[in-house]
Amino acid sequence: MEDIVVGQQFRSASIQVTAEEIKRFAQQFDPQPFHLDEIAAKSTFFGGLAASGWHTAALTMRLLVESGMPLAGGIIGAGGDISWPQATRPADVLHVESEIITLAPSRSRPDRGMLQVRSQTINQSGEVVQILNAKLMVWSKSSKA
Amino acid sequence: MEDIVVGQQFRSASIQVTAEEIKRFAQQFDPQPFHLDEIAAKSTFFGGLAASGWHTAALTMRLLVESGMPLAGGIIGAGGDISWPQATRPADVLHVESEIITLAPSRSRPDRGMLQVRSQTINQSGEVVQILNAKLMVWSKSSKA
Numbered sequence: 043m044e045d046i047v048v049g050q051q052f053r054s055a056s057i058q059v060t061a062e063e064i065k066r067f068a069q070q071f072d073p074q075p076f077h078l079d080e081i082a083a084k085s086t087f088f089g090g091l092a093a094s095g096w097h098t099a100a101l102t103m104r105l106l107v108e109s110g111m112p113l114a115g116g117i118i119g120a121g122g123d124i125s126w127p128q129a130t131r132p133a134d135v136l137h138v139e140s141e142i143i144t145l146a147p148s149r150s151r152p153d154r155g156m157l158q159v160r161s162q163t164i165n166q167s168g169e170v171v172q173i174l175n176a177k178l179m180v181w182s183k184s185s186k187a
Numbered sequence: 188m189e190d191i192v193v194g195q196q197f198r199s200a201s202i203q204v205t206a207e208e209i210k211r212f213a214q215q216f217d218p219q220p221f222h223l224d225e226i227a228a229k230s231t232f233f234g235g236l237a238a239s240g241w242h243t244a245a246l247t248m249r250l251l252v253e254s255g256m257p258l259a260g261g262i263i264g265a266g267g268d269i270s271w272p273q274a275t276r277p278a279d280v281l282h283v284e285s286e287i288i289t290l291a292p293s294r295s296r297p298d299r300g301m302l303q304v305r306s307q308t309i310n311q312s313g314e315v316v317q318i319l320n321a322k323l324m325v326w327s328k329s330s331k332a
Contacts, residue, residue, distance in 0.1 A: 071245035073252055074261045087263060087324070095264055096248050100216035100241045107218055116219045118232060119240055121270025121318075173266075179232070 043114070043155050043180045046145055054110035054138040057101060059093060061132035067097040092129035098136075098172045099124060102163045105138045111159065115181040120156070122176035128169055135166040143175070153182045188259070188300050188325045191290055199255035199283040202246060204238060206277035212242040237274035243281075243317045244269060247308045250283045256304065260326040265301070267321035273314055280311040288320070298327045 061080070068077030072094035075082035083091045106117055130136065143158040157180045163172035206225070213222030217239035220227035228236045251262055275281065288303040302325045308317035 067245075071249045073249070076261065076263075087260070094245075094248065095266075096241065096245045100212075100239075100245065103239065103241050104216045104218070115232070116221065118221075119271065121240075121268065123266065123268040125266025126264065 043145070043147070043182045045183075046113075046142055046157065046180065048142050048145055050142045052111050052138075052140045054105040054140075055108065056135050056137040057105060058133065058135045059097075059101065059130055061091055064091060064093045064097065064130075064132060067100070068094055071096060088129055091132055093131070093134075095124075095126040095129075095172070098126060098130045098163060099174070101130075101136060102138050102161060102172055102174060105136070105163075106140065106161065110138050110161070111140055113157075113178070113180055114183050115179070118179045120177045120179060122174055124172065124174045126172050128171050130165070130171045134171070136163055136171065138163050145180075153184065155180045155182075188290070188292070188327045190328075191258075191287055191302065191325065193287050193290055195287045197256050197285045199250040199285075200253065201280050201282040202250060203278065203280045204242075204246065204275055206236055209236060209238045209242060209275075209277060212245070213239055216241060233274055236277055238276070238279075240269075240271040240274075240317070243271060243275045243308060244319070246275075246281060247283050247306060247317055247319060250281070250308075251285070251306065255283050255306070256285055258302075258323070258325055259328050260324070263324045265322045265324060267319055269317065269319045271317050273316050275310070275316045279316070281308055281316065283308050290325070298329065300325045300327075 076086040076088040080091045140161040148154040157178040161174045221231040221233040225236045285306040293299040302323040306319045
């Protein structure tokens with residue numbers, strides 16, 4: 043918590059998404075035609091295979107955990123708001139840019155605080171595929187998460 | 188879109204989550220100790236193995252798609268807000284209860300509309316593990332999603 047400053051920015055590494063991964067995620071968690079099959083997807087709103095928004099969210103989390111935001115106690119979210127301005131597509135290369143919006147130490151428990159972080163997930167063309175405003179719990183270094 | 192009424196409620200089937208699935212999801216998308224390993228999780232905030240919130244979200248989506256909400260054009264979300272009042276734990280049995288909050292037909296495109304749906308994901312003890320207020324796009328039956 044001590045190292046975090048409002049306005050601080052982080053940029054994650056990148057990850058490429060394959061059509062195979064999009065379909066595998068969809069089979070498990072979001073089995074709809076536009077996430078499962080290129081041909082079936084053509085005649086839908088998406089006009090072609092598109093990743094589930096929850097797949098984009100899960101990939102964003104992986105990027106945040108592995109390279110996106112160095113928080114002492116881990117990245118533990120209470121919730122937030124999320125939007126998907128566009129879909130993630132096969133072969134997209136995503137990275138995440140985050141900014142600390144607010145940091146509020148807890149009044150009752152001085153070793154804890156609540157962080158608001160805005161994370162944009164961006165593809166290789168600079169298009170935003172997800173905006174996540176997350177509320178995260180943070181701890182001081184001396185305490186255990 | 189024609190069959191949807193504000194106040195309408197839906198209840199999904201149930202699904203059981205295993206420790207194995209919690210760890211597999213975490214390895215792929217949220218590799219933090221409290222999602223990966225029972226022993227390591229004990230000394231963390233969660234006090235034991237807990238599912239990633241994004242795993243709870245993905246399972247919720249599966250329940251909605253398979254049995255939760257019969258929408259003609261599929262369940263296509265523009266975004267929403269999400270919170271996790273508690274974590275999903277190994278062996279939890281989850282189901283989703285949804286309610287239509289608002290339905291607003293598009294002014295410019297009469298074959299489309301925007302739906303607000305509140306979906307609570309509930310475990311076997313009746314505890315809410317996720318609240319999702321989602322904005323969904325809907326189509327009239329005669330048009331193609």
